[in-house]
Amino acid sequence: MSPRIVIAGGGLAGLAAAVALTDRGFPCTLLESRPRLGGRASSFHDPTTNTDIDNCQHVTLGCCTNFRHFCERVGLQDFFRREPALFFVGPGGKINPFAAGWLPAPLHLTGAFARLSYLSWSDKLSLARGLKALAGPVSPADESQPFSAWLTKHHQTPTTIERFWFVVLVSALSESLERISVSHARKVFVDAFLAHRDGWYVDIPSVPLEELYGGLLTEWLTSRGTTIRLQSAASQVEMSGDHVSSIRLGSDEVIVGDEFVVALPFFRVMSILPSMLQTHPDLQGIERLESAPISSIHLWLDRPIMDLPHVVLVDRVSQWVFNRTVVGASTNAGEAKPGVVKVVESGSSLEQAHYYQIVISASHQLASKSKSELEQIVLQELAEIWPEAAKAKLLHSRHVTEHRAVFSPLPGVDLLRPSQQSPIPNLQLAGDWTKTEWPATMEGAVRSGFLAAENILRRMGQPAAVLQPPLKTAWLSRWLFGL
Incomplete structure (x- = not known):
């Protein structure tokens, strides 16, 4: 008899877990509190235009191998537009195209950096030294300080900080330089700019996210036996002995299962977990996330x-x-x-x-x-x-x-993030805020769902590698930076 798998949360983490399990012959029951799937990557209806519009424009990068695999597996890849160049507008209004040249990584973007009109040559030399230093290992002392302190330590010019480091990192990590850890900043630049020629490419959805998740993905899941229940908010994870037995909804309906994934935002998850987990040391960091x-x-x-x-x-x-x-x-x-x-x-x-x-x-x-x-x-x-x-x-x-x-990717934040396997064997946690080795991105959310699915498959005696490998590091990047 197939195990009953219940997933609470219809954001990307929950959807990724559902896709991975359904794809391997284990349909799930997916519970979502809102009337639409996608979580923070979703759309809303605008009555004035009578169209669905995304709450915020989401993009993905070439280095996001798990998100790409997720889209390819369910047939969403054709609804993303790959941009062959980025366009930076300097303070004076000049448009600076930014695209890879013919050289191998990490030199493929050298020309693009050199042509940025709003940085002086001294700024560009400062930037080159900074990128080389950032490619190296992060010391414990550096990791305890914000990235703004690292930039000062490595003699980055004020112009370089404001017009390059700030521009890239605030867009990628959605935080100020004073609230970004060195390791998270390094992740952005190594994976997107230094390790592989294709890491920097930007892919933009060409349709509202509702068409992807509410339409195409919903059809893919339901046609393979997974049940999707919208406007079904999980209110309590319930125990029977030493294992989770059910999830109680806000309507008081009880959804019984054998394996469970809680894929809710970090600021909601603790409120529905069993009392035995409320004070568990492995989960205490969740409430300290910002x-x-x-x-x-x-x-x-x-x-x-x-x-x-x-x-x-x-x-x-x-x-x-x-x-x-x-x-x-x-x-x-x-x-x-x-x-x-x-x-x-x-x-x-x-x-x-x-x-x-x-x-x-x-x-x-x-x-x-x-x-x-x-x-x-x-x-x-x-x-x-x-x-x-x-x-x-x-x-x-x-x-x-x-x-x-x-x-927020604050210094030390990774010590607060729990693994997908909770202290209760048949309960998994998923969300970009769990341990994924990635910051808060669509890639991080999908990775968490894939890792939760791997744990369930292993428990069922059918281990499978769901998580996808990163892009292969270029030989010159390995030789120059030891990546």
Whole structure:
């Protein structure tokens, strides 16, 4: 008889566990408190445009091998657009294309770094020395200090810190340099820039995440026997003797099972665990994890303001601008005009609008600003770069702040993260906040789900390697940096 597997949480961690187990012939019951799957990587319906829009633009990198495998296994890979170049806009408004050259890693991006117009040659030499030092092992002394202190220790210029290290790391880790550990910063640069030629590539979903997880992935899972129950919030993990026997829902319904995965956010998980785990030393670090916000501003304008699919802004409040008109988005009738949606104006007929999303990570400093103030800041920054933005009429806007978007990668944070195997044998934990060797990313979430699934398969006597290996480190990177 097939074991009854219950997964609480329909974010990427829970979905990854469900896919791995279902794919190996073990369908699950997946419980999700919201009316949609995806967790923080999800969409919401905007009634004005009558479309689904993502709460925040999510991207993945070439080094995210487990997320890529997850998408390929369930048929989502064709809904991501790979960007052959990044575009950095310097303080003066000049656009700097950033793409790999023909040299092997880690030299493949040398030309791209050299051409950044907003860094002087002394800044670039400082940056090169900093990257070489960061590729080395992290000492215990360095790991106890924030990355901002490491940058000072390694003589990084103020301009390099503000225009390079800040730009890359705040986007990748969603925290300020004063709240990032050296090991997490190293992870970003080694995996994305130094180890392999393809690690830096950015893949952007071309459709709203709801179409991926609520449509295609849901169909893949349910067609293979997995049951998905939306608006079914887990309220308590219940014990029978020394093992978990069921999960009680908020409605008081009891879901009985044999193997369990709790894939909830770290700030919710302790409240539903059995009392014997509330004080267990292996889990005490969970309540010491901190979080950081990410804000997104969605703008619908009456005209296009840029042709590029995205840009990264330097020395501005806005950090990324995604041109959803180019990247693609769903439309009311599925027309072949990606990204162009209809917006209703008072007293007018439906008009064609162009949709842009601006993302601001580590947005602590925006808490005191009203939506109107933030909107004006963003529109002014766009107008300083693209003259058409100054002429554009704002037809519609939405503002979303995910206040607990990620766990903060503070120094010592990895000591607080629990493993997927809980102290109770038939209970697994999953989430990007568990021990994954990755920061709070979609890759980290998928890794946690795969690791939880591996534990269950091992317990059932059918061990399997679900976790995917990283990209193979280039020979020159091994020789130069010992990676």
